[in-house]
Amino acid sequence: HIRTDAEKLKVIVLRDMGPDVMPLLYDRPELNVVMWPHDKACKRQWILENVPGASGILATIVDKIKAGPSLRVISTMSVGYEHIDVQTAAQRDIKVGYTPDVLTEAVADISVMLALMASRNGRQGIEFVGRGEWPHWAPYTLCGPQLSTNPITQTRTAGFIGFGRISQATLSRLIPFGFTNCIFTSSPTSKSNPQVEEELRKKFNLRSLRRGTLDDVARGSDVVFVLAPGGPQTYYIVNEDFLRKMKKTAVLVNTARGTLVDSDALAKALREGWIWGAGVDVVEGEPDVGIDHPLVKEPRCVIVPHIGSATNETRLTMASLAAKNLIAGLFNEPMPVPLQL
Ligand code: DGY
Numbered sequence: 001h002i003r004t005d006a007e008k009l010k011v012i013v014l015r016d017m018g019p020d021v022m023p024l025l026y027d028r029p030e031l032n033v034v035m036w037p038h039d040k041a042c043k044r045q046w047i048l049e050n051v052p053g054a055s056g057i058l059a060t061i062v063d064k065i066k067a068g069p070s071l072r073v074i075s076t077m078s079v080g081y082e083h084i085d086v087q088t089a090a091q092r093d094i095k096v097g098y099t100p101d102v103l104t105e106a107v108a109d110i111s112v113m114l115a116l117m118a119s120r121n122g123r124q125g126i127e128f129v130g131r132g133e134w135p136h137w138a139p140y141t142l143c144g145p146q147l148s149t150n151p152i153t154q155t156r157t158a159g160f161i162g163f164g165r166i167s168q169a170t171l172s173r174l175i176p177f178g179f180t181n182c183i184f185t186s187s188p189t190s191k192s193n194p195q196v197e198e199e200l201r202k203k204f205n206l207r208s209l210r211r212g213t214l215d216d217v218a219r220g221s222d223v224v225f226v227l228a229p230g231g232p233q234t235y236y237i238v239n240e241d242f243l244r245k246m247k248k249t250a251v252l253v254n255t256a257r258g259t260l261v262d263s264d265a266l267a268k269a270l271r272e273g274w275i276w277g278a279g280v281d282v283v284e285g286e287p288d289v290g291i292d293h294p295l296v297k298e299p300r301c302v303i304v305p306h307i308g309s310a311t312n313e314t315r316l317t318m319a320s321l322a323a324k325n326l327i328a329g330l331f332n333e334p335m336p337v338p339l340q341l
Contacts, residue, residue, distance in 0.1 A: 008032035009330055011056035014042040014063045017077070017319040024323040025058075031330075056330050058322055059083070067094050073329030077322035079103055079309075080257065081339060082231040090341035097325025097335045099318040101165065103309035107227075108169035110308045111255045114279025115223050117302040118251040120144045121277070124299050145249045145276055147223070149178030155207075159221025160184040161214070161237060162228025162256065168200075170225055175204055182209040183220050187228070218245035223253060230257030238262065243269035251277045255308045258284035267294035270301055277301070281308045 011025065013035040025033045034050050036042040041062045051057070056073040059065050065074055066085045074084055075097040089096050117123065121142045128135055135141050149156050156179040160167040163184035171182055182204070192211050201209035214237065217224060224246065228234050238252065238261040246252070252275060254261050263284055269275050277300040283289050286306060295301045309315060321336060328335045 003029060005032045009055045010034060010053050011058065011326065011330070012036075012047070012050050012054045013058040014047065015058075015060050015077075017058070017323060018316070020316060021319040021323050024320065024327065028327065056326050058326050067092055073097070073326055075322045075326035075329065077318050080230060082229065082257070086339070086341055095329040095335060096339040096341060097322065097329060097337055098339045099321045099325075099337060101337070102317045102321060103314050104165045104169045106311045106314040107166045107255055107308040108173055109311075110281060110304070111166070111170045111225055111227070111253055112173045114253045114255065114281065114302055114304070115225070115251060116147055118253065118277035118279035118300070119147050119223075121300070123302045127299070145222070145251070147177055149180065150222075155180045157181040157183060157221050159217040159224040161217060161224065161226045161234075161260070162186060163211075164227065166255070167225060167227045170227070171204060174223075175206075180207045181220075182206055183212045183217050184210075185214050185217050186211060187233075214242060215245060218242045219247075221250055222247065223251050226252065226254040226256050226260050228256055228260060230259050234260050236260070236262045236265075238266070240265040240268070243274050246275045248273060249276050251275065251279065253278070254280045254282055256282060258282040258286055263293070263295050266301070267298050270298040280304075282306050 008031055010032045013025065013033060016022065016035060016037070016039070025031055036046055047063070051068045053070050054068065055070060056075065057065065057071060059074065059076045061076070061078045061080055061083050064083050067074065067088050071094055073095045074089060076084060077099055079098060079100040081096065081098050084096060086096060121144045125142055158171055158174050158179050163186045167184065197209055197211060226238060228237070240262065243265055252266065266278055270278060279302040280295065281304050283293070283295060283303065289296060295303060309318065325335045325337060
């Protein structure tokens with residue numbers, strides 16, 4: 001018996017996951033796979049037309065997902081899930097899958113890249129060369145603060161807003177650079193645990209590692225990494241007040257979500273020299289970030305377009321994990337990585 005589409009479980013796929021992953025879905029005879037066929041964000045109208053009758057949805061961070069009546073599974077190819085209405089999903093008993101862990105190393109890599117680029121005037125240097133204006137070598141041309149141990153004070157402090165997997169993977173990369181101290185803030189609902197902090201301090205072989213207030217992070221860090229989830233709780237956690245408290249030689253790196261940082265305040269901080277530089281992979285309002293955006297106009301702001309997890313290996317792993325989460329959810333098997341709602 002060959003199933004008709006009506007007898008199959010309909011799943012809508014909001015982005016082509018590529019030739020190595022789509023067969024995981026297409027090869028299941030029980031599924032009627034309806035995929036948005038274009039290589040750009042899925043049109044809202046297309047989702048509305050296709051979601052009726054769908055049991056599962058495979059999404060990315062660019063799609064806002066609110067559960068329709070037939071939906072049983074939402075799978076997102078991302079660690080972030082603020083684009084999903086998880087409250088409604090929980091109420092309706094809809095399973096949600098996501099892809100943490102597998103992107104941790106890639107995002108930690110790019111966080112360090114942005115810290116280096118922001119400190120060492122990466123953007124200005126590249127732009128000079130691109131314009132055919134290679135500057136004459138001179139003792140202090142394009143100098144910036146050193147990321148490795150300060151040869152004068154023999155210390156370096158890394159600051160983290162959010163201290164989960166990606167922050168800790170970033171910290172581990174900074175140890176060989178000679179970082180000596182770490183200070184972090186973490187979600188207000190998670191409790192301070194001096195014993196765990198002491199274990200981490202030893203693990204990273206640091207002089208100190210401690211949880212502090214946002215103020216402590218702003219004032220004490222040579223580099224601040226913004227690595228907390230998006231959403232209303234962290235909206236503009238880096239604002240004018242925070243930036244004014246940072247060291248003038250410090251850099252800010254945001255590889256989390258654009259909404260955590262007030263772009264206007266950051267542009268002002270760079271323009272007026274409250275901080276040295278910034279490296280951002282995410283900007284509020286992306287992808288509508290044009291050449292007139294205040295951050296794009298700041299030469300000390302290194303900006304890349306949300307490519308933190310964009311290594312071949314990581315994106316492939318994320319896509320296949322997202323497909324596997326979807327399939328498991330649909331067939332009532334344990335999802336490889338469910339989101340605990
Ligand atoms: C995520 O996974 O949430 C990133 O923003 C996209 O890789």
